[in-house]
Amino acid sequence: MEKDYYVCTGCGLLCDDIEVELEKNAVNKVYTACRVGVAHMKEGSRDSAFLVDGKPADEAAAIKEAALILKNAKNPLVFGLGTSTNEAQKLAIELAKKLSATLDDTSSFCLGPVVEALLQEKFKTCTLDDIRHKADVAIFWGADPSDSHPRHLSKFSYFPRGQEKQRGWEEERTAICVDIRKSHTAKICGNYFFQVPQGGDAEFIEALIAGLSGKIPKTSYNYPPKKLLELANILKGAKFGTIFVGLGLLYSLEDLGPLVRLLETLNEKAKGSFHLVPMVGHYNMRGFNENLFAETGYVNSVKFEEGAVKHGPEYSVVEALKAKAVDAALIIGSDPLSSLPRSIAKNLLEIPIITVDPCETLTSRKAKVAIRSGVSGVESGGSATRMDGVEVSFKPIVETNRPSDEEVLKKLMEAL
Amino acid sequence: MDFGSFLSAPEIKIKIVTYRDIFQNKAMIEDRFGEDYRASSALIKLDPADLKQLGIKKGDTVIVKNSFGKIVVRAEESGYEAPHRGTAYMPNSPWSNSLVSDETGGKGVPRFKDITATVTTAKGEKVTELEF
Numbered sequence: 001m002e003k004d005y006y007v008c009t010g011c012g013l014l015c016d017d018i019e020v021e022l023e024k025n026a027v028n029k030v031y032t033a034c035r036v037g038v039a040h041m042k043e044g045s046r047d048s049a050f051l052v053d054g055k056p057a058d059e060a061a062a063i064k065e066a067a068l069i070l071k072n073a074k075n076p077l078v079f080g081l082g083t084s085t086n087e088a089q090k091l092a093i094e095l096a097k098k099l100s101a102t103l104d105d106t107s108s109f110c111l112g113p114v115v116e117a118l119l120q121e122k123f124k125t126c127t128l129d130d131i132r133h134k135a136d137v138a139i140f141w142g143a144d145p146s147d148s149h150p151r152h153l154s155k156f157s158y159f160p161r162g163q164e165k166q167r168g169w170e171e172e173r174t175a176i177c178v179d180i181r182k183s184h185t186a187k188i189c190g191n192y193f194f195q196v197p198q199g200g201d202a203e204f205i206e207a208l209i210a211g212l213s214g215k216i217p218k219t220s221y222n223y224p225p226k227k228l229l230e231l232a233n234i235l236k237g238a239k240f241g242t243i244f245v246g247l248g249l250l251y252s253l254e255d256l257g258p259l260v261r262l263l264e265t266l267n268e269k270a271k272g273s274f275h276l277v278p279m280v281g282h283y284n285m286r287g288f289n290e291n292l293f294a295e296t297g298y299v300n301s302v303k304f305e306e307g308a309v310k311h312g313p314e315y316s317v318v319e320a321l322k323a324k325a326v327d328a329a330l331i332i333g334s335d336p337l338s339s340l341p342r343s344i345a346k347n348l349l350e351i352p353i354i355t356v357d358p359c360e361t362l363t364s365r366k367a368k369v370a371i372r373s374g375v376s377g378v379e380s381g382g383s384a385t386r387m388d389g390v391e392v393s394f395k396p397i398v399e400t401n402r403p404s405d406e407e408v409l410k411k412l413m414e415a416l
Numbered sequence: 417m418d419f420g421s422f423l424s425a426p427e428i429k430i431k432i433v434t435y436r437d438i439f440q441n442k443a444m445i446e447d448r449f450g451e452d453y454r455a456s457s458a459l460i461k462l463d464p465a466d467l468k469q470l471g472i473k474k475g476d477t478v479i480v481k482n483s484f485g486k487i488v489v490r491a492e493e494s495g496y497e498a499p500h501r502g503t504a505y506m507p508n509s510p511w512s513n514s515l516v517s518d519e520t521g522g523k524g525v526p527r528f529k530d531i532t533a534t535v536t537t538a539k540g541e542k543v544t545e546l547e548f
């Protein structure tokens with residue numbers, strides 16, 4: 001019997017080996033997924049809902065009202081899209097152009113700079129499949145996949161057998177964690193957990209580079225040089241190494257300079273090659289970055305203006321809201337009232353909001369128009385870009401009467 | 417003599433480190449307005465010695481505040497072996513985000529992982545409701 005495998009869109013890993021059992025058009029059982037994936041795949045099957053001013057409305061009325069808000073705005077913001085398909089993202093870019101809107105996603109305040117540097121080929125990178133088959137050293141830096149990407153270690157980076165790694169983690173792989181706290185991932189790494197003080201990563205990197213170059217590694221916080229040299233030696237012996245960059249590392253660096261230098265030094269001094277992969281959380285944030293990059297040369301924080309495109313931090317969601325530069329917001333699959341600092345997010349309450357989201361959120365509760373879309377990957381299909389840049393296509397598992405993000409965006413386009 | 421200083425509850429200054437947690441993430445997917453999400457989000461993990469100094473037991477609520485916001489959350493023991501007095505841990509959530517500075521240096525990136533605040537006992541006050 002041929003089996004149907006589904007893709008989980010619960011995080012940036014886009015696991016493609018999921019089996020489900022259905023009952024009355026709802027996902028009843030989920031096999032192979034992690035705990036987050038199971039919750040995510042059972043998320044569908046809520047009622048269709050279009051709300052205008054918090055009251056139920058029909059689809060036509062909701063789309064009309066949303067279009068009116070966008071038409072009346074001088075500088076609307078289109079934001080979110082990390083959990084939308086590539087197809088929906090491309091439509092949103094078109095829509096933003098048509099509206100002369102500011103367009104941004106969550107990557108502007110998370111891993112955007114790393115993805116941008118990858119697309120500009122400043123780092124050597126590889127796929128998760130390469131890692132499963134070949135990697136002998138994985139460094140989780142400011143990242144805790146055991147919590148954020150639960151199957152990362154078991155499916156790709158530490159535990160599995162791979163073509164050239166038949167003896168897996170017991171003998172052939174080393175997992176290393178650098179973090180400011182002993183996370184679940186750090187515990188798995190055992191003796192290879194290197195705890196740095198808050199904000200101490202840049203110095204740790206410089207010290208490591210010194211260690212790799214045969215000098216004595218020094219830090220202002222007196223990290224034991226012996227431990228740093230031990231780390232440098234493991235890395236030097238690596239045949240295929242990867243640094244998984246998490247937010248903890250990125251937030252502690254002023255810029256990517258130290259990381260670029262570390263990768264260069266590693267590729268010079270180590271036996272084999274070293275790669276960098278960003279720990280992208282949302283299932284298609286990388287897709288958004290790549291789609292916008294293909295269209296404009298930027299990964300986020302843009303403003304379209306009469307055919308031209310402007311780019312800069314002032315067009316990021318955070319600065320645009322802080323400066324009160326936008327006068328309406330179309331928010332797709334994101335909940336900025338939860339995820340942004342309250343001190344900044346509160347400015348959203350002064351402008352009309354349209355939300356397109358499968359869930360009720362703090363933001364959708366404050367929306368003038370709230371559209372509950374289908375859960376992509378569960379109730380609608382499409383394609384997305386995995387955290388390592390590999391494109392993955394998926395089909396819906398259950399039917400729904402709720403529109404997909406893509407359908408909502410299409411209708412909004414027509415109504416404009 | 418200033419009796420107020422005897423009567424007022426002890427207050428400590430802390431640095432807050434935020435993190436993600438798989439159980440909290442799952443609870444959010446299931447119902448972000450539900451009890452599970454609140455229980456796994458609206459909490460702060462402290463060093464046992466800090467709990468003692470505050471005169472509270474684990475599970476009691478505390479007021480965590482700074483110039484950006486004030487929240488009431490549940491205090492827990494961190495469970496980390498290494499002592500970390502003055503550093504506390506919170507899952508990333510709308511509660512922790514209430515304390516994040518709006519200062520971004522014009523770069524578009526809030527200092528999510530760099531929060532300082534003070535903690536005092538909430539004397540039984542309930543956990544802050546999620547609302548705007």
Ligand code: SF4
Binds near residue numbers: 012013014033036151
């Ligand atoms: S690791 Fe991520 S993609 Fe894989 S099953 Fe879990 S949530 Fe889904």
